[in-house]
Amino acid sequence: MKLWDKGCNVNKEIEKFTVGNDYLLDQNLVKYDCAASIAHAKMLNKIGVLTKDELDEAVKKLNEIMEKGVEINPEDEDCHTAIENALGEVGKKIHTARSRNDQVMVALRLYEKSELTEIMELLKELAKVLKKDVKVPIPGYTHMQKAMPTDVKTWLKCYSDSAEDNLEILESVLKLINKSPLGSAAGFGVPVFDIDKEMTAKEMGFEKPIENPIHAQLTRGKYESNILNALTQIMFDLNKLSSDLILYNMPEFGFVSLPKEFCTGSSIMPQKKNPDVLELIRAKYHVVLAEEFKIKNIISNLISGYHRDFQETKEPVMKSIEITKACLKMMILIIKNLKINEKNCKKAMTKELYATEEVYKLVKGGMPFRDAYKKVGLKFKKLKTESSDSPSPFLGS
Amino acid sequence: MKLWDKGCNVNKEIEKFTVGNDYLLDQNLVKYDCAASIAHAKMLNKIGVLTKDELDEAVKKLNEIMEKGVEINPEDEDCHTAIENALGEVGKKIHTARSRNDQVMVALRLYEKSELTEIMELLKELAKVLKKDVKVPIPGYTHMQKAMPTDVKTWLKCYSDSAEDNLEILESVLKLINKSPLGSAAGFGVPVFDIDKEMTAKEMGFEKPIENPIHAQLTRGKYESNILNALTQIMFDLNKLSSDLILYNMPEFGFVSLPKEFCTGSSIMPQKKNPDVLELIRAKYHVVLAEEFKIKNIISNLISGYHRDFQETKEPVMKSIEITKACLKMMILIIKNLKINEKNCKKAMTKELYATEEVYKLVKGGMPFRDAYKKVGLKFKKLKTESSDSPSPFLGS
Amino acid sequence: MKLWDKGCNVNKEIEKFTVGNDYLLDQNLVKYDCAASIAHAKMLNKIGVLTKDELDEAVKKLNEIMEKGVEINPEDEDCHTAIENALGEVGKKIHTARSRNDQVMVALRLYEKSELTEIMELLKELAKVLKKDVKVPIPGYTHMQKAMPTDVKTWLKCYSDSAEDNLEILESVLKLINKSPLGSAAGFGVPVFDIDKEMTAKEMGFEKPIENPIHAQLTRGKYESNILNALTQIMFDLNKLSSDLILYNMPEFGFVSLPKEFCTGSSIMPQKKNPDVLELIRAKYHVVLAEEFKIKNIISNLISGYHRDFQETKEPVMKSIEITKACLKMMILIIKNLKINEKNCKKAMTKELYATEEVYKLVKGGMPFRDAYKKVGLKFKKLKTESSDSPSPFLGS
Amino acid sequence: MKLWDKGCNVNKEIEKFTVGNDYLLDQNLVKYDCAASIAHAKMLNKIGVLTKDELDEAVKKLNEIMEKGVEINPEDEDCHTAIENALGEVGKKIHTARSRNDQVMVALRLYEKSELTEIMELLKELAKVLKKDVKVPIPGYTHMQKAMPTDVKTWLKCYSDSAEDNLEILESVLKLINKSPLGSAAGFGVPVFDIDKEMTAKEMGFEKPIENPIHAQLTRGKYESNILNALTQIMFDLNKLSSDLILYNMPEFGFVSLPKEFCTGSSIMPQKKNPDVLELIRAKYHVVLAEEFKIKNIISNLISGYHRDFQETKEPVMKSIEITKACLKMMILIIKNLKINEKNCKKAMTKELYATEEVYKLVKGGMPFRDAYKKVGLKFKKLKTESSDSPSPFLGS
Numbered sequence A, B, C, D: 001m002k003l004w005d006k007g008c009n010v011n012k013e014i015e016k017f018t019v020g021n022d023y024l025l026d027q028n029l030v031k032y033d034c035a036a037s038i039a040h041a042k043m044l045n046k047i048g049v050l051t052k053d054e055l056d057e058a059v060k061k062l063n064e065i066m067e068k069g070v071e072i073n074p075e076d077e078d079c080h081t082a083i084e085n086a087l088g089e090v091g092k093k094i095h096t097a098r099s100r101n102d103q104v105m106v107a108l109r110l111y112e113k114s115e116l117t118e119i120m121e122l123l124k125e126l127a128k129v130l131k132k133d134v135k136v137p138i139p140g141y142t143h144m145q146k147a148m149p150t151d152v153k154t155w156l157k158c159y160s161d162s163a164e165d166n167l168e169i170l171e172s173v174l175k176l177i178n179k180s181p182l183g184s185a186a187g188f189g190v191p192v193f194d195i196d197k198e199m200t201a202k203e204m205g206f207e208k209p210i211e212n213p214i215h216a217q218l219t220r221g222k223y224e225s226n227i228l229n230a231l232t233q234i235m236f237d238l239n240k241l242s243s244d245l246i247l248y249n250m251p252e253f254g255f256v257s258l259p260k261e262f263c264t265g266s267s268i269m270p271q272k273k274n275p276d277v278l279e280l281i282r283a284k285y286h287v288v289l290a291e292e293f294k295i296k297n298i299i300s301n302l303i304s305g306y307h308r309d310f311q312e313t314k315e316p317v318m319k320s321i322e323i324t325k326a327c328l329k330m331m332i333l334i335i336k337n338l339k340i341n342e343k344n345c346k347k348a349m350t351k352e353l354y355a356t357e358e359v360y361k362l363v364k365g366g367m368p369f370r371d372a373y374k375k376v377g378l379k380f381k382k383l384k385t386e387s388s389d390s391p392s393p394f395l396g397s
Helices: A012-019 A022-046 A052-068 A079-086 A088-094 A100-129 A152-177 A197-204 A213-218 A222-248 A276-298 A308-337 A342-347 A351-364 A369-389 B012-019 B022-046 B052-068 B079-086 B088-094 B100-129 B152-177 B197-204 B213-218 B222-248 B276-298 B308-337 B342-347 B351-364 B369-388 C012-019 C022-046 C052-068 C079-086 C088-094 C100-129 C152-177 C197-204 C213-218 C222-248 C276-298 C308-337 C342-347 C351-364 C369-388 D012-019 D022-046 D052-068 D079-086 D088-094 D100-129 D152-177 D197-204 D213-218 D222-248 D276-298 D308-337 D342-347 D351-364 D369-388
Strands: A137-142 A145-151 B137-142 B145-151 C137-142 C145-151 D137-142 D145-151
Touching: A012 B276, A012 B308, A022 A052, A022 A079, A022 A088, A022 A100, A022 A197, A022 A308, A052 A079, A052 A088, A079 A088, A079 A100, A088 D369, A100 A152, A100 A213, A100 A222, A100 A308, A137 A152, A137 A342, A145 A152, A145 A351, A152 A222, A152 D152, A152 D213, A213 D152, A222 A276, A222 A308, A222 D222, A276 A308, A276 B012, A276 B276, A276 B308, A276 D276, A308 B012, A308 B276, A351 A369, A369 D088, B022 B052, B022 B079, B022 B088, B022 B100, B022 B197, B022 B308, B052 B079, B052 B088, B079 B088, B079 B100, B088 C369, B100 B152, B100 B213, B100 B222, B100 B308, B137 B152, B137 B342, B145 B152, B145 B351, B152 B222, B152 C152, B152 C213, B213 C152, B222 B276, B222 B308, B222 C222, B276 B308, B276 C276, B351 B369, B369 C088, C012 D276, C012 D308, C022 C052, C022 C079, C022 C088, C022 C100, C022 C197, C022 C308, C052 C079, C052 C088, C079 C088, C079 C100, C100 C152, C100 C213, C100 C222, C100 C308, C137 C152, C137 C342, C145 C152, C145 C351, C152 C222, C222 C276, C222 C308, C276 C308, C276 D012, C276 D276, C276 D308, C308 D012, C308 D276, C351 C369, D022 D052, D022 D079, D022 D088, D022 D100, D022 D197, D022 D308, D052 D079, D052 D088, D079 D088, D079 D100, D100 D152, D100 D213, D100 D222, D100 D308, D137 D152, D137 D342, D145 D152, D145 D351, D152 D222, D222 D276, D222 D308, D276 D308, D351 D369
Parallel strands: none
Antiparallel strands: A137 A145, B137 B145, C137 C145, D137 D145
16 A cells, blocks of 8 residues: 555556656665664654554564565555555554655665765775785876886876775765755655654764755755765776776787686687676776766756656666676776786886986986977987888878 | 687676676567577578578577577576577577677667667657647747747647657668678678678668678667667657646646546645656656767777677667657556646736737737837836736845 | 847846857857848748838848858847847848747758758768778777787778768758748747748748747757767767777887877977877767757756757857867878878787687588587687796786 | 977867867966966975076066966967966976976866865855745645745755755865875876975965876866866756746746846747746756766776876866856845745645645644545545536546
């Protein structure tokens, strides 16, 4: 039975369409909805809506559901209904002074806090494994052309440092969303009852409640878009690191090798050892990014207050969190097992990488920079002309 | 067993990550992969790779799979492997002169052609139900302000006409993608065997094969992005029509009503009858749009030839097709059951809607347009000032 | 003086904000607005609003403006106002039976038709220069790993063929937008006067008028988003071709070289010759794509009829057209001057590229494909193990 | 003369294309590039590259340029070249131990810090003007249907509170970007010279330098994408507030009125008073959002190190900053001058808004919530049926 059932039947096709896959996604929220319901029940007891016995009954059943889970059927629409129904008689009272709007939001925020914390742990592990004390030199590229010398340690350390940036970004987001929306009800607060939002917020581990109920509704999707911005930052680094690894793993470079049990083959070409895992991580950046923009657009051009459109922001968040976690785990595994091919790296350290060094030595000797730059530049130009012009048969148009 | 299995084991976590949900999505492709495999088998028989008996065996089994389906396990990776394995001994020969790359692509294209054709039928039905001969007047709005008179028939007919535009767009896309990629193999054609791409293309109902194998690979994702552009065009119209209906269904306007069995309620407010179905259709535009941009970005900044990144373009296509079909069905149902509230419509036809008419009557009488415009404009300015200034207590800052 | 000036002053800051850079962008539309105004004037003469003398006067002045241009000041807001004011007395009559809404749209459509036609010419030229009869072999890559042999001719021909696809896409869009919106006025048609939309459509070279005035308004932004989808298709090919060229131009590959006068240098490293032009073309794909996305979102979640939001769709169209033309010109220049380094290409044709060929030869000799595949696969696996394991000192964790 | 000029001419068309509008955009950076150059010069003096006289000369000239500006011609490419050339003889030395890469980045970061600080001031002012002590009741809407009572104060306060969220987000971003990239040179650090990055960072007011030079390059575009995420958060609130105001300003609601000098008219309909300014603010959200998306895609799928693609991230940042500032200024002006129509607001407070209150009163009297909900629900259902069924002639299909 739906929470809003008043004895008139909704068209079955409409119902199926509006529920969508919410009843599946909501499995992620069951334990958080229970936790929020426990906090709410305690508050209802405090303000006299639930008796001590009703509270105990509710808390006992909610703890059971947290442990054993609950089946959510399409007819239930979502976890909130399934849980309310599972509570039996006390369920009929527990929805006092709240709405599904704030219930969905508070469960989501608890879920998000927990998941972001897990992602931070993975980020820290990645930052750690990236600190490899491998002083093997490799070329630094700009414009995909050899630029100046660097080394494997510096290269990988850059991603470790950037993971620190991402941790900083995640911390800000965690702080931003650490406010309880419970008590905003349908978005305009709770009349008649004198609810205690401070109490429920504290009970659930939030820093404080969101004061203004319309503000609480405004955060739906908006806070989530900040979470997704944080996740795209992480995925961006993985996208770039994958791009590096795919290139450096090419036999033409051979700076690194993936263990062969990390590679997949071709159905037609028996010689292939493909870095599919890296290509998929690279692609997943765009998946998460599109989910971010999905949310940012769904919530636009709408007046304040709840719209059912917001339901479509749930899947992007859950999907992006799953992807980010999976990709971080993959990258940790890859970096742990990555092989550095010292011989190939050293072979790649050709003369032009040291041109700037040569310039600077002239500057140290007293020549103004621009003059030294030109002098060395002309030397390299001459070298190139000699080596390339004569033997290679160009085929221009 | 994987198509590329050479007896070395892939790391289990890597394998799970790279397969993703492909084995689930591929249920959509089973019958199309079978159809393509039948065409390929016939061609292999023609060029002497398969005997008549082997061909008959393969065709018989593939027809059985088309009818009864096939189980795809994560270990299979995809439908192509599951089907090849299900074919038994002849399966070991049928992969001659093709690659999974062109096999995936050709199955996808057959699937897309079939789905787009189905969407065209739905669009035609929508265009039909939108032609309602209801001459009830309603205000035409610009800038969300009453502008000039229109009527229900003209209003709904605009979406019917726009559905014709969408049909035109879909037809162009169908024409664009109506080329068989089979024969491009891994993206560089088939050596040794003299395959007949014309034959397989014709056999599967394509207009012609894609000539250049690298071009065939380049269409992966690119053609799909064109399909998604066509779908976003359809979804855009549904987004706008939903926006119209949501506004006109507000009691403040009351031009239309949704039947109550199309509305859903609130968990807290017993009086509510919410147009959730319309809000979700509105939101789904952004979902499909984000999927379009996902594809368009996944395929960018990559050199020619296949990359595993392309796997991530499969779900956006399938998801967007499902959404578009579902939303079209919903909108057909809604329009069929929409009620027009004649009394409210007529009441809304206030004087200012006829201001331009008044101007034009003056012009007909010989006054230049700009002069007539100013004359009528001043009259309305005066009217407004009189009616609004005195009684309403403004609260400015 | 503004078209809607009724003697009350608009706040200066508001005015500046709402005009934005429209007065600058509109220089692109001047000649098309004149052409549309000539058609409209002829029609007004036919239905008796303008005398023959007034028509002659208007046509003469509009032709002058087409030739000499007109200054558009911020106070004018846009080209339409500047032109109406420049017409003097007859200008006061010419706005009869039209609105700025349909005037903007018709001028934009004429501009778009002209620009798309120019882009088609550039595409044809690109398709032509890409047909180079250079049979030099190069490796075909999948997953950024050597896959099978191909050659320069086939590689470049793929972009030529894809340019044909783009021409097909552009033609569909040109057909879609080839309908005159003139006569839709503010979006609800023209009362009092019996205008002849067929006549003006024909006069301006459109296939036909858009019948339904609300439909005409619905196409604003929507048709433009189709134009942008077509442009992103072109830019996508340029993005991929640039990616190919940037990689193949790396000394590590050296398959192609850009002439040195096409490269730019570094402020610090005197040896650098960077392919900036290719990197910028690559990046511009994302610029155009974001502009497409911008339009598709600006027009969403709005009821039918005109909204000022649509003004923001003008710049994305103009900007994307300019970028696409510039990038096409650059790529034509580059391809014309591209040098193919035959020696490097041939050196890259290593043994593993022929593995599939080896398999197929075994198949030809009677071995089933999967067995042959495994046999050759094991051989390559053995080769790799021997060559790589012993000498290179791996540095794993 | 370009910084990398070595006496070989670049093709003029290529040059024009690669420079683009950089030379125009860079006017925004002149003073920040001077500030960074002063810090760099002091450091060069400290490490012995510049004499005290040379330093004084450089500082004097740089201060002059900061004050009077400098002309940047297309041939200069950018402000960095224009300034180096304007410095004369000492300019030839000042580029020692830095690259344009880190010079562009440091100037951008200084510019961004300054602009974000300005935006924070505007946000604070907006938050202030939104705190209006207007206790006039208005309906709260969910699903665009009357839900529960609220009031003008609570409604506007929600945006004030949300502005506080935005300030928090901006502060995090400011903290994130408050690291000096100077010293990363071309992205791989400075050889030969022992530069003092701590000193220059401190001199320019950064918290600290970015340690790892490859990390510094990785932040290009990435940090900017965080800035744009912060700006889209601000623009999102303005988008929603505009949507509220556009609806409530409709005569059908009439809760608020814009002063008439804030409205614009129509070229055809003399009665119109359109809220263009609000529609444009609403649309600008999508502009900034697309610019964010642009940056996030431009920087993807690229290996570490500088690519010229990054140049295309400059305009999106500058444009989005300009838009956000302009929209904030507009909204401050609008809110300051907004009129609240008390009579209309009160008239809109119809009975159904109090249904939840009625339920809660029953609950207070001892009835379980779900039972009370159903009781009140049935009453409203009965009321609706009576009032709407008989008189209104429905026109279904």
